Amino acid sequence: MRSVIDILDLDVHELDALTDTALDIIAHPDDYADACRRKKLATLFFEPSTRTRLSFEAAMYELGGNVLSMASAAASSAAKGESVADTVKTVSCYADIIAMRHPKEGAALVAANSATVPVINAGDGGHCHPTQTLADLLTVRREKGRFGDLTVGFCGDLKFGRTVHSFISALSRYPGVRFVLISPEELKLPSYIKKDVLQKKEIPYVQTEDLEDALPGLDILYMTRVQRERFFNEEDYLRLKDSYILTPDKLKNAGPDLSVMHPLPRVNEISVAIDNDPRACYFKQVSNGKYMRMALILKLLKEAGTL
Numbered sequence: 074m075r076s077v078i079d080i081l082d083l084d085v086h087e088l089d090a091l092t093d094t095a096l097d098i099i100a101h102p103d104d105y106a107d108a109c110r111r112k113k114l115a116t117l118f119f120e121p122s123t124r125t126r127l128s129f130e131a132a133m134y135e136l137g138g139n140v141l142s143m144a145s146a147a148a149s150s151a152a153k154g155e156s157v158a159d160t161v162k163t164v165s166c167y168a169d170i171i172a173m174r175h176p177k178e179g180a181a182l183v184a185a186n187s188a189t190v191p192v193i194n195a196g197d198g199g200h201c202h203p204t205q206t207l208a209d210l211l212t213v214r215r216e217k218g219r220f221g222d223l224t225v226g227f228c229g230d231l232k233f234g235r236t237v238h239s240f241i242s243a244l245s246r247y248p249g250v251r252f253v254l255i256s257p258e259e260l261k262l263p264s265y266i267k268k269d270v271l272q273k274k275e276i277p278y279v280q281t282e283d284l285e286d287a288l289p290g291l292d293i294l295y296m297t298r299v300q301r302e303r304f305f306n307e308e309d310y311l312r313l314k315d316s317y318i319l320t321p322d323k324l325k326n327a328g329p330d331l332s333v334m335h336p337l338p339r340v341n342e343i344s345v346a347i348d349n350d351p352r353a354c355y356f357k358q359v360s361n362g363k364y365m366r367m368a369l370i371l372k373l374l375k376e377a378g379t380l
């Protein structure tokens with residue numbers, strides 16, 4: 074059974090095909106309106122979510138399918154101590170495909186090993202978030218027209234930010250990509266990603282604490298929030314939370330073609346005064362996420378023989 078736990082579960086040809094499908098859905102939504110008729114998606118969210126859960130659900134409805142939704146751990150048998158494995162075995166009896174978010178790294182893999190239907194990782198702790206990367210890739214394709222030959226700055230919480238980990242893994246497969254990793258010392262990109270991805274593939278990267286200095290050389294700036302829920306103490310969070318705030322004044326140093334991205338939710342990292350700047354792409358990412366999730370649901374249900 075094909076599941077998507079990590080963005081590397083999809084090869085570059087599949088990423089191209091998914092973005093092609095998403096663009097076709099955008100151009101011809103009616104052609105897809107019945108594609109998943111009588112099929113059910115279960116959304117199991119053991120952690121808070123707005124965009125990911127609602128975009129999965131909107132995606133399934135726009136494909137003509139139905140949705141079973143578990144919006145919180147507290148409202149499910151997880152609160153009684155049921156394991157992830159037992160939960161997904163149960164849900165496999167009711168749904169054709171599962172999207173799951175869980176606070177523990179590796180929970181999605183456990184789920185995929187127990188489910189009898191495809192599982193999509195909608196975020197596992199501070200590990201990875203492949204469908205946000207799909208949203209991000211479609212945004213890059215629409216904004217830049219290419220995945221390679223880009224200088225991409227990641228700014229904020231690169232340690233716990235799972236969207237950063239997945240997006241870096243995905244972009245590292247394209248030629249001519251360079252990274253500028255902007256974070257406080259305590260929130261640097263984990264060394265396993267630097268070793269297993271960046272150094273292994275000889276991707277050029279620099280680490281800095283200085284956003285303003287990095288801005289002029291970037292094609293894309295990917296801002297992130299400091300991940301409060303992954304901190305061991307509140308004091309550290311309070312000290313680090315406002316490390317970077319992108320303001321119109323700072324953006325004056327950036328080029329006219331910069332794309333400012335953010336997986337959202339935004340806390341304080343991007344001034345709302347930037348929202349109307351043509352370089353702001355974060356609400357486009359929100360919309361792109363729905364189309365890529367439609368494309369992924371279709372692909373996995375077809376491969377499972379359900380469609």
Ligand code: NCD
Pocket residue numbers: 124125196202205235236298336337338
């Ligand atoms: C992200 C996540 O859940 O990791 N949100 C999202 O899915 N768009 C980013 C975040 O919570 O900071």
